[in-house]
Amino acid sequence: MDELRLDGNAAAGPLGEVFSFEATTAEYACGGCGRAGRLGGAMVYEVRELGMIVRCPSCDNALIRLAHNRGRYLVDLRGTRYLTTG
Amino acid sequence: MQLYRTLWRLADVVGVVPETPRTKSLVLEVSEWEGHRAGQHVDIRLTAPDGYQAQRSYSIASAPEDERLVLTVERLDDGEVSPYLTEVLMAGDKLELRGPIGGYFAWKARDGGPLLLVGGGSGVVPLMAMIRHRAAVGSDVPTRLLYSSRSYEEIIYRKELEDLAARDGSLEVIHTLTRSRPPDWSGYDRRIDAQILAEVAWPPDESPLAFVCGPTPFVEAVGAALVGLGHGPARVKTERFGATGG
Numbered sequence: 001m002d003e004l005r006l007d008g009n010a011a012a013g014p015l016g017e018v019f020s021f022e023a024t025t026a027e028y029a030c031g032g033c034g035r036a037g038r039l040g041g042a043m044v045y046e047v048r049e050l051g052m053i054v055r056c057p058s059c060d061n062a063l064i065r066l067a068h069n070r071g072r073y074l075v076d077l078r079g080t081r082y083l084t085t086g
Numbered sequence: 087m088q089l090y091r092t093l094w095r096l097a098d099v100v101g102v103v104p105e106t107p108r109t110k111s112l113v114l115e116v117s118e119w120e121g122h123r124a125g126q127h128v129d130i131r132l133t134a135p136d137g138y139q140a141q142r143s144y145s146i147a148s149a150p151e152d153e154r155l156v157l158t159v160e161r162l163d164d165g166e167v168s169p170y171l172t173e174v175l176m177a178g179d180k181l182e183l184r185g186p187i188g189g190y191f192a193w194k195a196r197d198g199g200p201l202l203l204v205g206g207g208s209g210v211v212p213l214m215a216m217i218r219h220r221a222a223v224g225s226d227v228p229t230r231l232l233y234s235s236r237s238y239e240e241i242i243y244r245k246e247l248e249d250l251a252a253r254d255g256s257l258e259v260i261h262t263l264t265r266s267r268p269p270d271w272s273g274y275d276r277r278i279d280a281q282i283l284a285e286v287a288w289p290p291d292e293s294p295l296a297f298v299c300g301p302t303p304f305v306e307a308v309g310a311a312l313v314g315l316g317h318g319p320a321r322v323k324t325e326r327f328g329a330t331g332g
Contacts, residue, residue, distance in 0.1 A: 006302065006326045006327075007305075007324055007325060007326050008190065009127070009143075009188050009190055009191050009325050009326075010143060010326070012127075012187040012188040012190075013129040013141075013143060013184065013185075013187050016184075016187060022188075022189045024188045024189050024190035024191070025189040025190050038190055039190070040188065040189070040190020040191060040323075041190065041323070041324070049140075086189060
């Protein structure tokens, strides 16, 4: 599997299909370490065509898991304490 | 709310302009384009006859003020999308895209500066949109572009950058060439390191706003070096390209 390390900007397109607000300027608090930041500055591990994982740059906790299959997205947000609208 | 961002639509390709041996600029006409901010990108989607789809993100090179939307694309030989965009696509074709996307890695003249732009290879593309925007609105925000290329021939926008810097005293362009150099080269000749950044960047107490874009290892090295020199992490914005972004 072709895994790429990018940053939150790379998640903007797919997250834009899920959320109605601008994702890269949205603020998150990490459910692992409590760090707050903007999603554009978080890390994205992208697995081509199947989905992506947005990780906290401090503790590597998975903030958002996004899986894509047959035109539908599955979003797992359990690693995020909160998200503000962007 | 910007729901239009998520919609795919067809753009008309009105021109394909070679920039360097490996990069071309795609000049696009997008009906009802609602404008973008310098630094944003679009997603491009190609669909094969059998329905297989491949999607990639490309930075916008044009200023928001420009009449047409321009993307500059680097050909990656093992890529799925960039060889088509750079070798096959022609004026008159259509291209499926959505955007503009992203608000984090974006700059408007009123965000101020001083503005430190650090680009590696085709990572210069969104930084060029910022430089073009700055010129289009007549901004005099002090700006330095530190730009790393492998060779002189691979410097994208070389002539335009030269011309812009020649007539604008508040814009400086500093090159480094990492693999090969012309015999009379007087610029830097190595990968960007902390020493180059210390020489080129404003000191941390002037609180420059930095945008760093390029391949992941480049961005991580430059970002870490800037923070190591004392620049606040919140003033250093990064955008990474995947090594196999193709």
